[in-house]
Amino acid sequence: MSANQCLKQVHSYQKALKLFANFWVSTQPLKNQLENTVNALNHSAENIDVIFNMLPLRWVNQVEKTSVQSKFAEKIIRYLPGTSHHSHDFQRIASPLSTFLIRHPDVTLEVIGDMSVDESAFPQGQFVRRGYVAFEELPDLIATSWLTLAPLEDNVFNQCKSGLKFWESGLLGVPAICSPIDDISRFKNKGLMLCSTDQEWLAALEQMTDEASYQTACADAEDRALKAVHRKEEQRLQSLGLSEAGSEIVTIKLSEKYARLHHYLMSAWFGPRWPGKLLNPTDTDFKHANFVDEAFGQSQVLIPEPLTNKLGTSLKICDVSIEINTLLKNRATTISLLDKPAKPSTISRKAKKLLRSPREFFRDSKVVKSFRR
Known part of the structure; x- marks a missing residue:
């Protein structure tokens, strides 16, 4: 622009x-x-x-947490930039990351999304690319990470950002190494390492290779990140004098067991972006999604059509077996793999630019630039 x-x-x-x-x-x-x-x-x-931004309670409940021992043994560092526009942020830590990976051949670095990265800067076999992952699928990925990274350039725009990258990671007991911004600094603890220089990033990575330090960091991260959980539903139910045991309303979704079932069910019906369908009245699935969600709150599991020949059209939650849970999970996984955001059309983007500002369009065109040379 x-x-x-x-x-x-x-x-x-x-x-x-x-x-x-x-x-x-x-x-x-x-x-x-x-x-x-x-x-x-x-x-x-x-x-x-x-x-302040917060995370929904389901972020904590819908995933099976990975043991500290397992995360420490696997040692997968993950960078989840969210968009493809963070190459310049990642470049700030490429050098200390490369140095660390060379020193520790048992560590793997995985970058999520379509961001451009110079893979040759990292040791062969220790760098992994993974494509688009829907937001609701991220907890399973983060939970198996050893560490997560959130580098940012130091500018006014980035200093106004929220500390979301720590909460997403910390709630699942995974330490995060981040650039220092005001909002994330509110949660300073041993599981949140704030780094500005290459030396600080490298030192933070090395510190986490000590198992005792890592265990402390995992516990601290989870404890502090819990303060960033949105508990509106829980508070509303408490104000009504409802307890989880025996309640016939939505309280059943507060337990970890039923939160995972709820996630599998909604994903099996509507894909991994089902929370948006619950909230957006312009979505074609808005009414249907809320109907299925409200039925679950009344202890009723409405089965998606591809599985009705095996399971019938509905079940009581108490009748959902491990096998049924697995069928819903597999169906949810299949839909999630097919759910990819449409890539923006280059022709459409350029046509919009031409209509918005013809002069700028022709000034920036490759043909005009070639004549200038």
């Missing part, structure tokens, strides 16, 4: 800001930046409130 086009978008955002008097933001630095912006625009904001 050219500087001129960027300025046009900034001005449109500023106009949009003036339409609002109340704001919610997810971090304190973001609040500070917003206050500065609205003041510069001579706009009066009545309230700018910080509501």
Whole structure:
């Protein structure tokens, strides 16, 4: 995007800001930046409130945790950037990572997603690529990791980000090594190592090769990350005086056993992005997804059509056997493997750019640039 086009978008955002008097933001630095912006625009904001990002309770309950001994023995470091636009962030730690892997041939580095990485920078056989993984499938992947990484360039944009990368990892008892940002620093503990220099990153990695230090880090990470769990459903049920035992409402989903069954069931019906279907009224599956979800809350398991010839159309939760649970899990896995986001069309993207700004389109075109040379 050219500087001129960027300025046009900034001005449109500023106009949009003036339409609002109340704001919610997810971090304190973001609040500070917003206050500065609205003041510069001579706009009066009545309230700018910080509501920290959190993870849903199901993130903790739907996955079977891996033992500390198993994670330490496997030693898989995972980097989960979320988008393909973090190559420059990852490049900041490529050198200490490469040095560490050379020193420790028993360690594997796995990068998740379509991010561009120079694989030749790492020892052969110790670098693994894995494609797109849906958000709801990440807990199973993170739970088997030795460590997770979250490097970021030090700039205003990144300093406004939330500490989500630590919570995702720490809740599953997996230590994280991260760049220091304000929001993540709230959770400082032995399972969260904040590093800025190559030497600090390398030292943090080496520290985790000591099994006693690693065990302490796993326990600390999980304990601190629990403070970032969204317990709205749990609190609502408690306020109603409902206990998990004997309740006929949604409380059954609070236990780990039924949280996993709930995840398999919803994924078997609607794929790994089922939580979005529950929340988005414009989704074609919105009503159906909520119907299946509410039935589960009433202890009823509605079976997806491909499995009805084996299981019937519905079951009571108490009648779900290990075999039935496995069938639902396998069906969920099959759908998840087929659920890939559509790659953006280059033609569509360029057509939009041409309509939005013809001058910028032709200025940036390869043909024009070749003539300039």
